[in-house]
Amino acid sequence: MSDRVQPPRVLGTPRIHFSRTDSTNERARELAARGAPHGTLVTAGEQTAGRGRQGRTWTAPPASAILCSLVIREPPRLLPLAAGVAVAEVVGPEARVKWPNDVLVDGRKLAGILVEGRPQQRWAVLGIGLNVAVREHDFPPELRDRAGTMGLGPEAVEPTLERLLERLELWLREPQSAVLEALRTRDALAGRHVRWGGGEGEAAGIDGEGRLVVMTDAGRAALEAGEVHLVGA
Ligand code: BTN
Numbered sequence: 001m002s003d004r005v006q007p008p009r010v011l012g013t014p015r016i017h018f019s020r021t022d023s024t025n026e027r028a029r030e031l032a033a034r035g036a037p038h039g040t041l042v043t044a045g046e047q048t049a050g051r052g053r054q055g056r057t058w059t060a061p062p063a064s065a066i067l068c069s070l071v072i073r074e075p076p077r078l079l080p081l082a083a084g085v086a087v088a089e090v091v092g093p094e095a096r097v098k099w100p101n102d103v104l105v106d107g108r109k110l111a112g113i114l115v116e117g118r119p120q121q122r123w124a125v126l127g128i129g130l131n132v133a134v135r136e137h138d139f140p141p142e143l144r145d146r147a148g149t150m151g152l153g154p155e156a157v158e159p160t161l162e163r164l165l166e167r168l169e170l171w172l173r174e175p176q177s178a179v180l181e182a183l184r185t186r187d188a189l190a191g192r193h194v195r196w197g198g199g200e201g202e203a204a205g206i207d208g209e210g211r212l213v214v215m216t217d218a219g220r221a222a223l224e225a226g227e228v229h230l231v232g233a
Pocket of ligand 1: 022023024025026047049050051052053056058067068069102111112113114127128129130
């Protein structure tokens with residue numbers, strides 16, 4: 001047992017739950033813009049217009065996934081990366097993080113994270129979708145070889161959310177160096193050939209600013225944001 005005194009948990013209070021809504025990120029953004037406190041949590045049993053990164057959609061059958069968004073005030077600079085580490089911990093030791101924050105097991109994506117913010121107003125919404133109890137055959141055919149699930153029952157969704165809030169609380173307080181160290185131990189891209197909008201090369205780790213380092217024919221590149229694709233995966 002730790003003898004360190006933990007500050008009380010603030011993530012998850014207040015909580016607004018919708019059995020069905022368009023997007024928890026949309027609901028949380030509205031609440032944030034109206035002054036909702038840090039830690040406000042929006043959850044949904046089902047989303048009709050769940051948003052993913054790069055303009056994609058995010059879908060999950062009802063009551064089978066964590067679909068949540070948190071209002072984060074004064075967000076840490078590495079919020080998207082820290083969230084990836086927290087989600088990976090909840091999934092288990094086998095989970096890897098594909099920079100910046102896709103959580104994978106055996107190359108299949110179980111969780112996605114979408115951070116949307118208003119930097120001028122110093123808030124962000126941290127949206128997380130985690131396939132806790134989605135069944136393999138529920139994935140649309142085009143995703144079946146790329147999407148993953150924790151493979152638990154629907155009764156595990158709520159306890160898994162509790163654990164996620166606990167891990168997020170911890171990782172959002174950790175210094176940048178600790179977040180990066182944890183991320184490096186789960187780096188799904190290290191040594192792999194990757195391609196992105198601006199080129200391709202071999203992923204060579206994550207630097208001290210949280211950027212993905214790639215060795216290309218033209219030299220060393222450090223990607224700030226965006227998405228990379230594994231080549232030959
Ligand atoms: C990704 O494309 O990897 C990010 C997916 C993020 C999905 C979650 S589900 C809960 C929250 N509400 C949304 O509309 N999107 C995020």
